Amino acid sequence: MADHVDRLGEEHPPIPLDSVDYTMKRPGLLAERFGSVLAYMSRVELEVERNVIELNILLPDPPEVDQHFYADVWMPQETHHGLILDRLQVLAGLEATTPNLTEVSFRLKLLGALGRVGAVQDVSRMLYYLTGLATERSAVLAYNKLHAGMLELGERAVARTVVAPIRRQEPGHFAYYQIAARGLWSQLGGWQKWLVRTLRRKTFGPVGAENKQQRLEFGKAIRSLGIVTGDDADLQHYADQVGRVEHELLWAHRRGLRVPKYVFESFRRAAHATADLDGDHQPARGRA
Template structure:
């Protein structure tokens, strides 16, 4: 049984994030790249993918405004005052890095999808909005865990290439901020489930929606991005043990959303999404 999580504990966590982790300043980055061609060849597509995902934070905020019309203040404080300012800087820094490597600028998807708008129309019913909140937290936990794992490998990879400036002034500051985001989503999802606010039918519907709509970070429900994510997973070594990666990514929702399935380490749809992305990458490559 997970420790009880209180709303006050979540609020204090968000306040600490804002106080201790201000957005990374662009001028704090050392832009010295020793071997641009080598970095671009090995990690160029990975940096582009990460930059695009981070820059899509502005669309993510618009989606939250649609999905959570009666947003709780702590959620608003997190995404508006902490998460968005931090993430947009991550994206700008990574995008400038890839342009320093001679690559084109990232092209984020900034339009809110029709599916989100439909869900938003239903979210004006409080019972549906509570389901949307849970899915928001679970999605956040999954995507932030993927980010943490990616930046950890990227940091080591840059050191292997002798690119200390990139590792220490770009990747390291970014990866220090991501675990706090993951912790917010984990605690928020845990608190919502522990509170008993969600009725059995709401949890049942949340399971169905999650199973039908699960996407890996940055794939946006599109095959071209799924293929690119498969490439990222391959370059970073995650494709070598997909079940291990699925456990890392899907553990929280296995514990909270599928608690009645004793022994489940991760929901099957997580591994399914990973395998589909790898297959698409092998079929199409990065530039699908």
């Protein structure tokens, strides 16, 4: 684990802000097609600053390798992702993002207080790893789609110097969470596993989508990317990819279960709420 984190830091330092070529052939069209994506993703990437505050509350006594990962490697990388994406959207004529960098929910503070008991903190750690798995898998899928979309628009400079460098850094984060989750799950007792399953089922949601407005923003983003088109089959495929490792760890004993139901239902609510707002269930392609 420690070696993996060290390699991530050495091989993938934060993307230099002066390395980006923001040249756009048709910034208006880029904003129309992917404005909702840039708005959502830049906010989520910049909010890692608050996420680290949350982790320090959630994990009063974290393993040294976890703290090294999220404070020294993950946060600097993700912060630069957010700054780059935010600069891109401003240059494309869109508003700058307004991330929440300080406000921490009461629910998380309560879980952090309970986490002073070691056995409970292990449950919190497991929830952290599972959230990381879903978040990073979603990010990989999104950046792959965004890269293809930029090439389709002919925005090669943006694809090459913005999206490609960002997407190269996400799989390493996913690998970390996967290694950590598999290792910790095997060490948890029966009551801890039950509590993880229960809390995960009740609290799962797309990253950065903590209220109705943010869920709409998430729904717009995944529809603009073409990840989902309003068809539940697309949503199921997306949920399968995001929730695969979570299913293998938490729910392997449930035969016939393709993916935890709460993963699919969470995405379904967001996507359908956006479709209802637009007045149909067609892709949001072409809308800002």
